[in-house]
Structure formats: structure tokens, C-alpha cells
Amino acid sequence: MNVGYIVSKVGYAFDVPSNDYGFDGQITTFRPNAEIESEYINVQLKATDGIKILDNGQISFSLDMNDINAWLENFFPVVLVVFDAQNERGYYIIIQEYFKMKPMTANETKQ
Structure with a gap:
């Protein structure tokens, strides 16, 4: 999946960092x-x-709590793109908006 191509099609620029620390773009x-x-x-x-698609059409994907917390603390919006390599399909959410609408319970933060 070429995120840079998709982003440029809507008239924006996609920059990829030279190192692999932090965000991918x-x-x-x-x-x-x-x-x-x-x-x-x-x-x-x-x-x-192996992406898991739920009955309601949403996907299920495991994430590290440290990553989630770092993304939620970020000043700028964070878009998570999950790419299903087997079916060549991408799914995305805006992390901060998602967790505003669906806050995690204490139980979920331990998983």
C-alpha cells in the first residue's frame, strides 16, 4: 500500500522520516x-x-498500550492505518477521535 500516493491524490504531502523511530510518516x-x-x-x-473482521464489519487488531498512550498524548492527530496484506486492503482510524468515542475500561488497558 502506498500511503504517499493516496495522500498526494487529495493534494497533500506525505513525508517519511529517515529513521524508523516514532511515526511512519x-x-x-x-x-x-x-x-x-x-x-x-x-x-x-x-x-x-491475518486480520480479523468482526460481524459488524469492524476489524480487530492488537496494539501495545504504550503505543496507544503515546499516540493519545500527541498534540497532532494520529492516524492508524492497518493494512491487510493478504487482501491488499487498508483500514484507518484517527486515534484521538476513536478513543474519545470509545474510552477504554481499566480491564481493557491490561490486555
Whole structure:
């Protein structure tokens, strides 16, 4: 999956860091007059061969709590893209929005 290509199709820029620490990419957005906006969107990519699709159409994917906490503390939006390599299909959520709508219980944070 080429996230950079998809991002560029909508008129934004996708930058990939030179090291593999932290986020896998950063989206720069632009105003209609082509000025760079002052905020970024961080992108975290996860790939798997065995994605679990639930009855309601949502996917189930395990994440490390340390990652979730770091993403939630980030000032800029964090988009998690989960790529189903077997079916060549990507799914995404905006982490901060997702956990605002669906806060974790104490039990879930231990898993």
C-alpha cells in the first residue's frame, strides 16, 4: 500500500522520516491557496496477514498500550492505518477521535 500516493491524490504531502523511530510518516495539509497549514497529521502503519473482521464489519487488531498512550498524548492527530496484506486492503482510524468515542475500561488497558 502506498500511503504517499493516496495522500498526494487529495493534494497533500506525505513525508517519511529517515529513521524508523516514532511515526511512519507525516501528512502536511494545505489551504486552498496552497499555503501550508500549521498542523500535521502523524501516520502509524501496521501490516498483518491475518486480520480479523468482526460481524459488524469492524476489524480487530492488537496494539501495545504504550503505543496507544503515546499516540493519545500527541498534540497532532494520529492516524492508524492497518493494512491487510493478504487482501491488499487498508483500514484507518484517527486515534484521538476513536478513543474519545470509545474510552477504554481499566480491564481493557491490561490486555
